[in-house]
Amino acid sequence: MKDNLVLRVNNLSKEFTNNNETNEVIKDLSLSVEENTFTCILGPSGCGKTTLLRCIAGFEDYAGEIFVDDVLCKEPGIDRIMVFQDFNQLFPWKTVIGNIKFALKKNGVTDASEQEKIAKEMLEKTHLSGFEDYYPHQLSGGMKQRVAIAKALALKPRIILMDEPFAALDAMTRTELQNEVLKIFEENNITFIFITHNIQEAIMLGDRIIVLGLGGEVLIDEENHIQKPVTPASNGYGDLWKKLHDSLYLAKR
Amino acid sequence: MNSFMKKHKPLITKLIFIVVFLSIWEYVSIGNKLGPKTEIILPSLGAIGKAFVKNFVQGYAGQSLWIYIGNSMWILLVGLFIGILLAFVFSGLSIINETFRYIYDFMVSIFDLLPGIALLPVVIIIFGIRVEVIIFLVVHSVLWPMSRNILDGFSSIPRIFIEAGKNINLRGLDLVLSIYLPAAATHIISGLKSGWARAWRGLISAEMIFGIASSPGLGLYINQMRTNLNNAEMYATLLVIIIVGAFVQYGILQPIENHTIRKWGMVR
Ligand SMILES: Nc1ncnc2c1ncn2[C@@H]1O[C@H](COP(=O)(O)OP(=O)(O)O)[C@@H](O)[C@H]1O
Ligand SMILES: [Mg+2]
Numbered sequence: 001m002k003d004n005l006v007l008r009v010n011n012l013s014k015e016f017t018n019n020n021e022t023n024e025v026i027k028d029l030s031l032s033v034e035e036n037t038f039t040c041i042l043g044p045s046g047c048g049k050t051t052l053l054r055c056i057a058g059f060e061d062y063a064g065e066i067f068v069d070d071v072l073c074k075e076p077g078i079d080r081i082m083v084f085q086d087f088n089q090l091f092p093w094k095t096v097i098g099n100i101k102f103a104l105k106k107n108g109v110t111d112a113s114e115q116e117k118i119a120k121e122m123l124e125k126t127h128l129s130g131f132e133d134y135y136p137h138q139l140s141g142g143m144k145q146r147v148a149i150a151k152a153l154a155l156k157p158r159i160i161l162m163d164e165p166f167a168a169l170d171a172m173t174r175t176e177l178q179n180e181v182l183k184i185f186e187e188n189n190i191t192f193i194f195i196t197h198n199i200q201e202a203i204m205l206g207d208r209i210i211v212l213g214l215g216g217e218v219l220i221d222e223e224n225h226i227q228k229p230v231t232p233a234s235n236g237y238g239d240l241w242k243k244l245h246d247s248l249y250l251a252k253r
Numbered sequence: 254m255n256s257f258m259k260k261h262k263p264l265i266t267k268l269i270f271i272v273v274f275l276s277i278w279e280y281v282s283i284g285n286k287l288g289p290k291t292e293i294i295l296p297s298l299g300a301i302g303k304a305f306v307k308n309f310v311q312g313y314a315g316q317s318l319w320i321y322i323g324n325s326m327w328i329l330l331v332g333l334f335i336g337i338l339l340a341f342v343f344s345g346l347s348i349i350n351e352t353f354r355y356i357y358d359f360m361v362s363i364f365d366l367l368p369g370i371a372l373l374p375v376v377i378i379i380f381g382i383r384v385e386v387i388i389f390l391v392v393h394s395v396l397w398p399m400s401r402n403i404l405d406g407f408s409s410i411p412r413i414f415i416e417a418g419k420n421i422n423l424r425g426l427d428l429v430l431s432i433y434l435p436a437a438a439t440h441i442i443s444g445l446k447s448g449w450a451r452a453w454r455g456l457i458s459a460e461m462i463f464g465i466a467s468s469p470g471l472g473l474y475i476n477q478m479r480t481n482l483n484n485a486e487m488y489a490t491l492l493v494i495i496i497v498g499a500f501v502q503y504g505i506l507q508p509i510e511n512h513t514i515r516k517w518g519m520v521r
Pocket of ligand 2: 049050051
């Protein structure tokens with residue numbers, strides 16, 4: 001038993017009821033995540049990846065227990081910050097830096113110059129210096145996602161939850177952001193749980209890869225030892241890709 | 254020249270329309286085209302212009318039109334302030350308490366259908382003819398449409414803003430003030446627009462019907478001009494009512510919109 005577990009999900013079950021029809025999306029899922037690791041979760045569309053992340057974030061009711069640092073959590077909180085896939089997650093009525101400062105202000109950083117300092121530092125990390133006073137509607141999708149990441153970092157959460165944050169970006173911007181996230185992960189002590197349906201993205205980012213099947217069944221759960229930075233030419237890439245691809249293909253049926 | 258015309262086409266069109274309209278008016282008026290009563294029905298522009306000045310200099314019953322405008326605006330402001338404040342408080346409570354929401358939503362649907370002016374006789378029976386009655390009418394005119402807009406605004410806020418708010422530990426009142434209100438700004442501003450317009454109309458009508466001696470307003474003034482057959486003064490007062498309305502619309506509401514939802518990219 002490892003003692004540096006930051007997240008434990010015990011016997012999670014989640015069902016949705018629509019018009020008297022019950023859809024059991026996640027059945028009795030258990031998993032745990034170690035501190036300062038990068039876990040990628042793959043799975044076919046509709047298998048419950050988003051639902052799992054939303055349960056962890058505290059946005060849904062569910063059966064089972066979720067612990068962060070051995071504390072039972074049912075409500076949302078800044079120990080688990082969610083970066084959504086939707087670009088429009090920033091508050092449009094606040095500037096880029098305003099979004100970050102506001103989150104800090106509401107969480108104990110009362111000194112304005114301290115808020116400013118932290119926000120600027122995080123924006124620098126995400127290559128957004130110079131865009132502090134822009135409003136979200138003046139930014140590209142990739143930049144909005146960068147701000148969301150900067151905001152998450154500023155709050156120093158125990159876990160950053162990312163739900164296909166780059167899925168709607170063009171290939172070039174996506175690669176850029178993947179590299180930046182990887183760098184942030186390597187330079188800071190943060191735990192990432194990153195959902196994707198892109199196999200290459202999972203291999204590139206994750207040091208642990210989980211494949212979920214329908215009903216949230218864990219089909220594959222293994223460490224990714226491929227040396228970073230990963231390219232398709234990396235040793236072991238082809239084998240891992242095939243293994244993940246096959247299990248995804250089977251899961252779909 | 255051509256590009257100048259293109260750029261300012263809306264403005265030029267309006268100006269041409271006004272000039273043509275006034276020319277026809279003057280032609281009909283000076284030429285007595287409506288028979289011997291023409292001067293009463295359509296006083297000449299010059300007469301209306303003189304009456305406009307006279308309204309302010311001489312006024313009625315020893316008081317300049319400024320006093321009447323001031324009285325109306327004061328009642329309007331007090332009523333709008335109370336009405337808007339109540340709309341925010343009640344709509345905010347609806348977010349925090351579900352039972353309250355069902356009841357309030359129901360009340361809004363019902364009272365929104367009731368023209369304030371129809372309610373006035375009842376209110377007067379209870380309170381007598383007093384300034385507070387007209388303030389009550391203004392509050393009634395603005396409270397329900399404003400609440401309807403705020404409630405609709407709240408229920409159409411993207412879920413992601415509320416979740417992002419909860420994620421940074423906002424709850425209860427904090428969530429309402431920091432997320433619900435700005436996120437519903439588009440609806441709130443359109444509520445302001447329709448609420449103020451209703452209140453303004455309701456106010457003038459109420460003053461015309463139940464002019465209150467202790468606080469004579471624009472409606473009372475225009476009604477006195479009518480009974481005394483001072484038709485040029487009547488038209489001049491109509492002009493004042495339009496000017497006040499335009500001032501609120503373009504001098505107050507438009508800047509509010511420009512500094513909020515337009516700046517934030519929430520409307521185009
Ligand atoms: N709010 C909801 N109400 C009803 N069904 C839902 C809701 N959210 C998700 N579902 C259903 O749960 C299943 C899993 O959805 P989701 O977690 O979004 O999948 P994924 O992110 O893996 O693509 C889908 O069948 C979806 O239709
Ligand atoms: Mg999803």
